[in-house]
Amino acid sequence: MNRFLTGIIWVIILTACSAENVPTDITQNDSVESRYMTISVMDTNTSTRAGIDYEDGVEDENKVTLISFFFFKENGDPALVIENNGNCIHCTAGEFKENDNNTDKNVSKTITATIQLKGSNIKDNLYSVAAVLNWHDFKKDPKNLSLSQLKEECGNYAAYLTYSNVPTPYNKDTEIPSIIMSSSSYSDNSGTDKFTVETAGHIADSEKEAVTNPVVIHVERLVAKVRLSTDFKDGPDKMTNVTCGEKTGCTAIALKDKDGNYMKAKTTEESEEKQIYVIFENWNLHNTAQKSWLIKRIDGKWELDGWESMKNWNAPEKFRSYWAQNHPDVIANLKHFSYEDAKGELDKDWFYCLENAADSKNGEKVVYDPDNDVTNRTQIFVKGRLVTLEGTVATPLQLAEWGAKRYTVDGAKTTMLSQVNKSILIRKYDPEKKEYTYSSLPESMVRLISAKDAGLADYEFENDKRYLSYLRLQEEPVFPQEYEEAFFKDSDGNRFGTKEGEEDSLEKDIQAVNSTLLQVRGASIWLDGQTYYYADIEHFGTNPKSGKYGVVRNHIYDIHITDVRNLGTPVLDPTEVIVTQKTKDMLLESRIDILSWRVVDMGDISIIW
Template sequence: MKKIYLPLALAATLALGACSSDNVVDNGGSNPIDLSKGGFVKMSLNLPTDNNRGSRAELNDTLKDGLANEYGIKNAYLVLFEGIDENNKENEAKFKGAYELENSDFRDFEAVGDDPNHVTITKRIAFANGTKPQSGRKLFALVVLNNNNLFTVNATKHELTFDDTKVDAAAYKSTSNFINFSKALASTSTDGTTPFASNVATNGIFMTNAPLCTEPGGATAPSTDAKIKTLADVTNNIYTTEAEAKSKPAAEIYVERAVAKVTVQSKSKTNALEVNKNISYKLYNWAVDNTNKKSYIVRQYDNNWNKLYSDKAAGANKYRFVWDTPVNPNATEANKRYRTAFAQDPEYLTTTDSTKYNQMGNNASMTLKTTFGDNAPQYCNENTFKVEAQNQDQTTRVVLGVKMSEPGTDTYDKDLYTINDNKEVVYTKATLAERLKNILLQESDVKDWVAKHATDASFDITFDTDKAGETTITKATFKGKTTTPGATEEKLESFTTKFDNALPNIVRYKGGVAYYAVRIKHFGDSDTPWNKEGQNVTAGGNSNIYNTSSTDSENWFLGRYGVVRNNWYDISVNKIQTLGDATIPAFTNDPDDVLENYISVSINVLSWSKHTQGADL
């Protein structure tokens, strides 16, 4: 059984109390609850484990639970909204009050037995200023776990205040409804760290309610009546006594993490390059790159996605945006809920520029890590975009540093070189020097000089820079001394006329490290298959690459690339074709799908979720 680490316990009930005789909630029956006598709301909080992830046909890999810290609850808050539950009016619900859940609110650990997914809480609260819900209105609940210091809650006034240095909540301050609350923008720190996972071991991962659909997707389309519900209706779960609340059904809340997770698996054995079997490689370091600087507090889902359909995907994946297995399979049909699989990030509707992203080339604080595997994840904000913006400079990627051996040896960490962009022929310093020497010896004055110094001439290569991975122009020199003691040293250097023409571009791979960019796929090849042969694509813009009308483009390819919160993207390298770049790969506005790849990787997608990707480099 999965261990979920909480500060106090795994189970209890959530109580709702008040101190004003005006506080009355109509629970849909003839006997409204008078909160002046103490009202108790029973709620069951479902953590985002694999057991309630729903199902997708391609997610058939071994499920993994993730790390203990990714389930930990360091603090918890209940945020109540008041509104109506019809015609998708959830976004208009008004803020009613916020309450921090203290240690004393967690109890009755044995109440849920061996089920690791449920956390219940007991909390007595009072509405701010004793105001009552309006007649016919309902109470909706949002739970926030691990707030990572993005907001504070006033224990007396029950007000929630965002930290202005970390969150832009201007719209919410103006109109305190749910949509403005959910769209408050959290910003990354200067080192590119997502604010939702600033220190997972200490602060945990920020979690809120997940948007769920009232009808399944997968092989069949949700109907036009299908609704997306994020808030939990707790109106009918209010009871007059705590004992009664414990004996009655709970209002179910399903939370999700606000970050995407990426891991890279490192194979223990070494492998050979496909185009040069004399060179073996091993993974050295990696980092998540081109990540969103901002993210919504709560995931945003467009109900119009429910009807998008791909006739190129397998049957169970045709309506990919809603999963086909309910998170609550024991509920009645009317109350079953299904996970949704995509999101709109703050930049979704715009074509963004590089200033909107955390990029390694523009941020010295972003560094590559040398640890791999499930125990070394990196977290980032979700990043999604429309198909016409599905370009390499828009897409979150993984930068992989790969160490190459000297050709024909098992020696690593030595500088390697290429000439004139030919990555299929790789030189060591010694073999490069020999080639340069042979070119320079075609010069008559060089020949004369070497003949003069036949006993003491030496050849050397001097680099303009020692920076790792930089493209460099070398200075090739012959040096020699006369045999007469005390004579002035004689040098012949910088013979560049023919040298520059023959070898205009020498690239140095510092320490033998080559870099590759792996753009992360969300729906990937199963749900959004792309067939370059079948579509007769040619290099060019997205209209050529995806070769569809705008309608089919959305149906077939929306979400093929990108990262979404609460998804785990696990990348393993299948094979590497040839040498990569000597520096961090530059961004282009070319489409994400390319006609040639240097690396082959696999991306698995689970829910946590986990995605595993393969790529040819």
């Protein structure tokens, strides 16, 4: 006798779904019988933490090309529902029907299907079902998974959204690969964590009867979505239609310090000071997670404000929750990128990333001490250019700060070198006087290097000044014409790198000179005006305990920059991977909205550096 089970997944309706390529490592003893199940799958929409706003997203974000149903017994063991002894049934495009006309803001899409189950005592053995959408890697290598095994599945489920190991910007005109989704996790009113749907009462004796009593499965996307825009006030500090190099239509913002004083600099050491502007060029995500659970991990016993009363953090009536547990490997393996990796266009592009519940561990507040730790928070990274203006034409600054003074880059290098110009000497022989003439180390023989290249960058804590630049000899120092290829400590002819009893060598000299140059205090160098600003992404910024910072799957984080202060963090080498760090008094002010997708509004943020 045929029986039918109706279910809902996003809401999904499936027809004649396939069960090919399923392993045969479990055998069945009884005779095989056929049952049918109609399943509707619902997307729990992506929504905001702050404003409880919902957004369907672009069409590709709702694209479904594969649905995998996992069936379980009451004890969580695989319920064998296909003839060759598997507990997973796959449905591909063309085997289900889609409906985008939903009146429920919490639902983006409904999909409906009828699937054929073949097994022994299906009605008695089958207890619950879960679903994963667009998980093509699993279909290539199928296996039976128990409930506990499915919960342990983890991986980089955003890797296919990233190319060349760098976050890929998307916009309404780009093709988006189908996003992996899984059964939604939440706590019911008894505090029990839920992500499967019970099938009892939904198995019918006829297909017609089953369709009238569907099982509803809600799913959520495994990634979060982050958008960045600018919202600077019109006025004399905002210059539009600016040309900077080959870029036209730029917006330049007059920079002020944290106290509101306009910031100025010279374009040459002899020129008058001019107002400094910043042009935001591109953006990226930073400190992104590289692994997440396939099924979102939660804990109904969390002490988050409002969790126990089912407010703010958990919404069983919407079949979803708004916080998560990180995989244990997340924080130690956050991904960092370089200045030139930032390729997203502001006000246009967005990025996807895996969740990073940075602000809590097991529901308790994570204490972040910048004097002893580097940040564990996912951030927006804004690539900027410091410029001066002539009308609407921008010129990048060669800007430096050393001590309490602002210089050009060449001026800073000259001043830094002057600290050791009497202790590092070169010489040439004067045949007329029959003696050596000693000179200070010329500026052409030295270069600026980053703290990383100098071996002075410490990535163990936030407040390390790894953004500073230091002096070093050119990689292959070229001596002025007629000068001996050697360095000296003094005018008595003592070689710089030779110890008593050793033979003189240029290699030893170079090592010793470089060690002395590193003793000169480092400078902030904005080469070609290159600078960056960043801001931690806030998930629920009003919560003083857990959950203020973080990104959670199936949320959209809308960030609006409204103000910027100070010069940002200096960049000497745009190819160097950056562990983000603020200079003194840097500020980026922005507003963040979290949408559905759930949309998170972070409020206005000003960046003060």
